[in-house]
Amino acid sequence: MTSVNPQPINSASDISYEMVCHFLYREARLLDQRKFTEWDNLFAEQGMYWIPLIEDQPDPINHLSLAYEDSMMRQVRINRLNHNRAWSQKPRSRTSHMVSAIVIEKICDETNRLVVGSAFQMAEWRSFGLRTFAGLYTHTLVVSDGHLKIGEKRVDLIDSGEAFEPIEVFI
Amino acid sequence: MDIDRLIKKDEVHRDVYVSEEVFGLEMDRIFGSAWIYVGHDSQIPNPGDYWTTRIGLQSVVMTRGKRDEINIFYNRCPHKGARIAEEGCGHTNGLFRCPFSTFNLDGKLRGVPYLDGYQDTSFDLTDPRFSLRKVARVAAYRGFVFASLAEDGAEFEDFLAGVKSSLDNFCDRAPEGTVSVAGGVFRVVQRSNWKIFFENLNDTGHPIATHESSYRAARQYSEEVLDGELPFELHIIDGNGAPPKFWSDLDLHAFDYGHSYMTAIFNAPDDPLSQQYFASLAAKVGGDRAEEILAVNRHNTIIYPSCSPHTSFQQWRVIRPLSVDRTLVEIFTFRLDGAPDELLQRTFTYSNVVNSPSSIVMTDDVHVYAECQKGLSTQGGDWVSQHRNAGQDQPYSGSEGGLIGVGTSELPIRNQFRAWHEYMSEGSGQSVSPEAS
Structure with a gap:
């Protein structure tokens, strides 16, 4: 997919609202197209994917999380999703993300970081039917080597404390 | 139901997994009598703390009383039937309150609104049937709290x-x-x-x-x-x-x-x-x-x-x-x-x-x-x-x-x-x- 912005990005203040929106939409679309490796490449080297277990969870280290995955654990999840003996992926999950209410909450030029909030819904079809996840995303985006990358993707589900059937794909 | 027909020495009949009738009997005969894990005492460290969960299909509340004792009640107001505590952990300041009644931490009925209206009825504040019903038996080992809904049965230590x-x-x-x-x-x-x-x-x-x-x-x-x-x-x-x-x-x-x-x-x-x-x-x-x-x-x-x-x-x-x-x-x-x-x-x-x-x-x-x-x-x-x-x-x-x-x-x-x-x-x-x- 071609970038909306052919010019290299030098600092956080070079980033327009439109670029942020496009980045988030593109991220969601890669997930819905099951282009997981391309999606994973959006993350910075130390980037983390985090689904807290409780509302306002302060940190992922001193508490359980629904998911807290670095590059290694994301890639292992992707390897599994692509494995032909992933029994529970027969038939495979299909998803549709809606991302909206995108707000740039913070821009820090010194660290070249932006904090972006948004609301989302993800519909997922599995062998047991259609289900919906809803919540708030908080993306910490970093400028790295002229590109926008994900430093952290935080997924706060509105029902994070509920009992779930297994969650296999990235939300 | 003939239970014996469901079990052989090294096979079981599929009904043990799919029969609604068997499930109903299990709730009665197994979950209604065995020692069932309720929670850990660290979940309710202080008097007034409670933890609401289930024993079989029964909603129960495990709570720490004023004398540091652990009580387990059925989660049901004996008056109108409302649950007295929501799922999960919580704390109450000395009383459980539902929309209809109020209870002490040890489950005793403390008050109902418009008490005057109960004169000359069979209602009695001190009658245990108007207080929260306790489960039959409670026992703990090293902080792990179990309960049995049956008065009789194996002693906890023998069970464990x-x-x-x-x-x-x-x-x-x-x-x-x-x-x-x-x-x-x-x-x-x-x-x-x-x-x-x-x-x-x-x-x-x-x-x-x-x-x-x-x-x-x-x-x-x-x-x-x-x-x-x-x-x-x-x-x-x-x-x-x-x-x-x-x-x-x-x-x-x-x-x-x-x-x-x-x-x-x-x-x-x-x-x-x-x-x-x-x-x-x-x-x-x-x-x-x-x-x-x-x-x-x-x-x-x-x-x-x-x-x-x-x-x-x-x-x-x-x-x-x-x-x-x-x-x-x-x-x-x-x-x-x-x-x-x-x-x-x-x-x-x-x-x-x-x-x-x-x-x-x-x-x-x-x-x-x-x-x-x-x-x-x-x-x-x-x-x-x-x-x-x-x-x-x-x-x-x-x-x-x-x-x-x-x-x-x-x-x-x-x-x-x-x-x-x-x-x-x-x-x-x-x-x-x-x-x-």
Whole structure:
């Protein structure tokens, strides 16, 4: 997919609202197209994917999380999703993300970081039917080597404390 | 219902998994009489704290009273029937209040609005039937609180005997000798009968096939990126792909009342954190005792029919039937009191990988349970096999007694159904002595 912005990005203040929106939409679309490796490449080297277990969870280290995955654990999840003996992926999950209410909450030029909030819904079809996840995303985006990358993707589900059937794909 | 027709020595009839009538009887005869895990006393550290959960299909509230005692009530206002506490943990300032009545922490009715209106009726503030109903029996061992809804039945200590050593080891691993619930609770819904999950907990036949996608995924990453190295997270995923001999070399121990445990399938890494933890334990109990404690290394212990502690990584799974084909599993993690914080962090890491609803390991299990439930609902066959190594289990010579089988035996499953049969046979006693078949 071609970038909306052919010019290299030098600092956080070079980033327009439109670029942020496009980045988030593109991220969601890669997930819905099951282009997981391309999606994973959006993350910075130390980037983390985090689904807290409780509302306002302060940190992922001193508490359980629904998911807290670095590059290694994301890639292992992707390897599994692509494995032909992933029994529970027969038939495979299909998803549709809606991302909206995108707000740039913070821009820090010194660290070249932006904090972006948004609301989302993800519909997922599995062998047991259609289900919906809803919540708030908080993306910490970093400028790295002229590109926008994900430093952290935080997924706060509105029902994070509920009992779930297994969650296999990235939300 | 003729229960005997459902059970053979090494097979069970599919009705035990799919019949609504059997499920109803289980709620009455098993969950209505056995000692069921309710919670841990660290969840209610102060008077007025409460924890609302279920025993079978009954909503119950475990609370700490003013004299530090633990009470367990049915979660039902005796007046109009409203529940007095919502699910989960909470605190009340000395009184439970529903929209209709108020109760003391020990369950006594304290007040109702417009008391004048009850004059010359059979209503009596002091009559126990207008106070919260307590469950019949409550008992605790090292902080783990169990309850029985039946007045009569096995004594708690007799019930627990075979697997008491697992609870001891769970707590002895803490430098202070006590553990505390920490880090929240995972809750997973399975579309399958509760017994299917229990059967899986000590089953070593399934990992190499069921978990192929996850251990291959971990190995692929390890080979492609890490030159074959297996960090902790990958190590615990990789273990499921161990060769057959590894599994058959494990020991399975089975005890009265359907309990069992299996020996460990992987060890904690020998890293600086493990050494730091060992030092914290040895400082309290001495080096020899610390080694003795850590030498007891077990994978899942089963305390039938309600819970399963994992002693070496401080996990505690609670199995709560919802209906004949729905089961809720709750996963608690514990702090070893006095151990380094980083050890608790490793416990969380383990649980995130293995027990989270988003675990890449568990998802295949849950799928297979649901497939079993669907298949068992067909007329494709009435009997379910439990034959593996039947007739080969041996009495265990150690002080704990019970039976011992090779790691790939279905001994724990047959043992669960012996207890099941005993509970379900109306009028029978609670003595469930497994005999070498």
